[in-house]
Amino acid sequence: MTKDFVHQTIKKFNSDSYRLLDMLLDIQQEYGYISKDNISVLAGELNQSEADIGQTITFYHFLRSKPQGKYSIYLNNSIVSKMMGMDKIARQFEKESGIKFGEVTKDGQISLHYTSCIGMSDQEPAAIINEKIFTNLTTFRVKEIVLAMRQGKPVESMYCTNFGGGKNSSPLVESVVRNNIRRSGPLLQLNYVPGQVLQNKVSLMSPDEVISEIKDSHLRGRGGAGFPTGLKWQFCRRAKGARKFIFCNADEGEPGTFKDRVLLTEKPEMVFEGMTVAAYAVGAKEGILYLRYEYKYLETYLKQVLQDLHGKNLLGENISGISGFDFDIRIQYGAGAYICGEESSLIESAEGKRGEPRPRPPFPVEKGYLGYPTIVNNVETLCSTVTILQNGANWYRELGTDESTGTKVLSISGDCLYPGIYELEWGFSINDILEMSGAESTQAVQVGGPSGALVPPSQFNRILCYSDLATGGSLIIFNQTRDLLRDVVMNFTEFFVEESCGSCVPCRNIPALLKKKLEKIQAGDGVREDLKEIEEWSNIMQINRCGLGHTAANPVITSLKNFRKLYEALIQKDVNFDSGIDLSAAVAESCEFVDRIPQL
Amino acid sequence: MSRPIIATTSLAGCFGCHMSFLDIDERILDLIELVEFNKSPIDDIKTFTKDCDIGLIEGGCCNTENIHILKEFRKKCKILISFGECAIMGGLPALRNDISVKECLAEAYLDGISTVNKEEILPNDEELPMILNKVYPCHEVVKMDYHLPGCPPRADLIWDVLHALILGTDVELPYEVVKYD
Incomplete structure (x- = not known):
């Protein structure tokens, strides 16, 4: 019985080991976790070792190799959630359910987990319960929710407010998430009509003209790194490959970011149109929306949007009457890993592997997904390309500053x-x-x-x-x-300890060492030498392979640079060395075990 | 200047670093012309009889006795050197650091497959050092002045560093000497 489903899942994805992540998510959806037996079946059928399958599972924190509760509660422990009272909520969940975070109730009903930022920083504290989002949690709500779980009610019935504004209320979403759009511009405007750019502009332009328009706009990548978009497209157009791929990077994992969530909720057609424009420009036929698992509540809705676009000939074959222009988009889910927002990790992850950044060169535009030329663009970047083609590069350059347009x-x-x-x-x-x-x-x-x-x-x-x-x-x-050091710098440093993929030694170790230093300084055991070591060690981070590794010491470095007084106030002035070691704590456990009174 | 005085010890180590020290071979004859040894397994002096110039520490700290000796070395020696991986990073003994000390003790004295301990006697005599919750590298206990990497550090490195320290000259540390593998 069990094995039937696994075999069917493998068949559904054509025994293609590059689709391992999809298979694992489907199997988990069915059984709640991925058992050892199922790992064996996957390994056998996909001709991989069990360790290969296992390393993918352990890399992603939403994939589980042990049974979890029928209701699994993932409480966001990001900075803003904590500022808005997460600790109280967490304690209340523990009290009501009778278990600690990381545990499952004996009856298998409820499990409690922490998770990194889920993209709801404007409505914290928030949690994901069986893929549904719960925002603005209070201790009272926690009581209600756990009670409803004890009564075995469906998760949807546990909402107690009306649905969020805009498309959040659409029957296909039905989510209490709110958009909170406080100020809109060209991307969030209301007068966008899907398909106009493809039909009225792109169909009259050659791919090279599209690329030169984007180049003229001086648009740069909106994910953070700021690479010129037109140039990226040009490189990919020139790269030779039997297939080419357009990825939309919707893995927004940077704590405090939630704009892509809103764009995907309100302007999914614009995102997909941007991907289609990119496909036309570089000559790609296949597109993948890499969507973070946290946003799975948008699944039905986004699939419907894709289907509607097919119906309007804005996806599929001979799009908008452009003869020979075929393009289609599928959704690929991540499974909870910040690093997968980095483009080469994202590609690795989409290939069913651990999301570890690739060494570069070659860059994805030359050798990306499955080794073919690949564009990876942020959600917002793709939306921007649509407005640029709609209104022209000159219009776009008028917005913003001379070198940061739009x-x-x-x-x-x-x-x-x-x-x-x-x-x-x-x-x-x-x-x-x-x-x-x-x-x-x-x-x-x-x-x-x-x-x-x-x-x-x-x-x-x-x-x-x-x-x-x-x-x-x-x-x-x-x-x-x-308290900037205790609440902010510590939280961010813990985040990087958690999210390092572990590939480069400095990134694997230094954030963990910095965390120890922060703890030592907080405890009043710090000395001047500690500050010097923090600075020296942080410099080593530049030899890491990817952007996460380069910046993982930034919370400590930038706070030390801009708020040095806070550190100085905590360190001991008249002591040159203090290891911070607490001997009585260090011997407590062993003495207790052998029944001995510590004498120090 | 009178001859510099050296002291050495092995804490949670395997004495491999001391063996490597002896691998300086006939240069040891030069060394004893240059220095005097105090507390060290090399001359079997068990307790400090005077203040020293250089202390070489092999091994990290896994129990309270290690800590006590290391602190004593810090008091008695002007320059203290972590000598080999275990002193620098905890080394092999630190493999237990991800396992709770309770589990380690249970495995060693109660549950291990080769353990015969029907009366379930646990080592709790007052005379015994107390076990630490994990193995600490030396610099997490006292200030260490230098670190000599290697498992063990090569004899040539030990010789070159001691020679340079004693004569006050520069030491060359080519990549092959400090690489981690």
């Missing part, structure tokens, strides 16, 4: 009155943004998520643009009541 969709969260989505032209200062979002007594702003910088008030006049403060869109605001 608009940026910002995800603003933390200590402000109006957290949410703000689409702004590049060139606003942090002060402007604080005013816009109703933030007061601001102590610091984290620009660009944990991999970005912790910016102090003295630099609030700095401008958001590629040449000054570049950002993938995450801005988290901290007011004077926050």
